[in-house]
Amino acid sequence: SQTIHQWPATLVQPVGSPLSLECTVEGTSNPNLYWYRQAAGRGLQLLFYSVGIGQISSEVPQNLSASRPQDRQFILSSKKLLLSDSGFYLCAWSVLAENTEAFFGQGTRLTVV
Amino acid sequence: DAKTTQPNSMESNEEEPVHLPCNHSTISGTDYIHWYRQLPSQGPEYVIHGLTSNVNNRMASLAIAEDRKSSTLILHRATLRDAAVYYCILRLYGGSQGNLIFGKGTKLSVKP
Numbered sequence: 001s002q003t004i005h006q007w008p009a010t011l012v013q014p015v016g017s018p019l020s021l022e023c024t025v026e027g028t029s030n031p032n033l034y035w036y037r038q039a040a041g042r043g044l045q046l047l048f049y050s051v052g053i054g055q056i057s058s059e060v061p062q063n064l065s066a067s068r069p070q071d072r073q074f075i076l077s078s079k080k081l082l083l084s085d086s087g088f089y090l091c092a093w094s095v096l097a098e099n100t101e102a103f104f105g106q107g108t109r110l111t112v113v
Numbered sequence: 114d115a116k117t118t119q120p121n122s123m124e125s126n127e128e129e130p131v132h133l134p135c136n137h138s139t140i141s142g143t144d145y146i147h148w149y150r151q152l153p154s155q156g157p158e159y160v161i162h163g164l165t166s167n168v169n170n171r172m173a174s175l176a177i178a179e180d181r182k183s184s185t186l187i188l189h190r191a192t193l194r195d196a197a198v199y200y201c202i203l204r205l206y207g208g209s210q211g212n213l214i215f216g217k218g219t220k221l222s223v224k225p
Contacts, residue, residue: 099162107154
């Protein structure tokens with residue numbers, strides 16, 4: 001069966017420090033991969049999505065970047081965190097079809113102090 | 114840019130049915146309608162999806178209007194565990210676009 005791993009669950013980082021969040025998927029090949037952010041009390045904002053290795057689409061220009069070095073690995077990074085980067089970060093995957101469901105990780109709660 | 118419109122919040126009593134509406138007036142003929150829900154401090158989970166016909170599964174039912182410009186998620190007997198934010202989204206035809214866009218959803222409160 002397919003599973004998605006996202007870590008860490010919580011993270012407290014100082015302003016100006018780098019960030020690396022990792023997401024891996026098991027049990028499927030060539031998935032679509034997504035990174036979302038959810039600010040406190042807000043909806044889900046799509047940050048990046050990837051349809052293949054090395055293919056990254058950015059939905060919102062910001063202080064973050066994403067990479068997909070392997071088929072089932074998706075990494076969210078920042079060189080210097082801002083206070084506004086705080087939030088709940090979610091990774092998700094789906095197959096390349098509109099009639100299938102997407103699966104989400106348990107999320108990383110990032111607090112920038 | 115979400116292409117669906119939902120009420121910000123709704124309330125229900127426990128063990129009563131709940132009808133969560135969603136408007137998607139700009140839906141294309143081959144876009145699928147998906148529903149997800151997000152429990153507090155968790156990632157969203159899939160609930161149900163459909164294209165034209167009404168759909169039922171163990172979690173809920175999905176009623177789709179004949180013109181497909183609106184749909185309703187039906188929880189037949191709300192429980193306290195159904196309190197969550199419910200998202201109605203359109204899964205764009207041509208999956209190569211890749212994106213999966215969520216709106217603000219409807220926050221459902223269930224009263225005992």
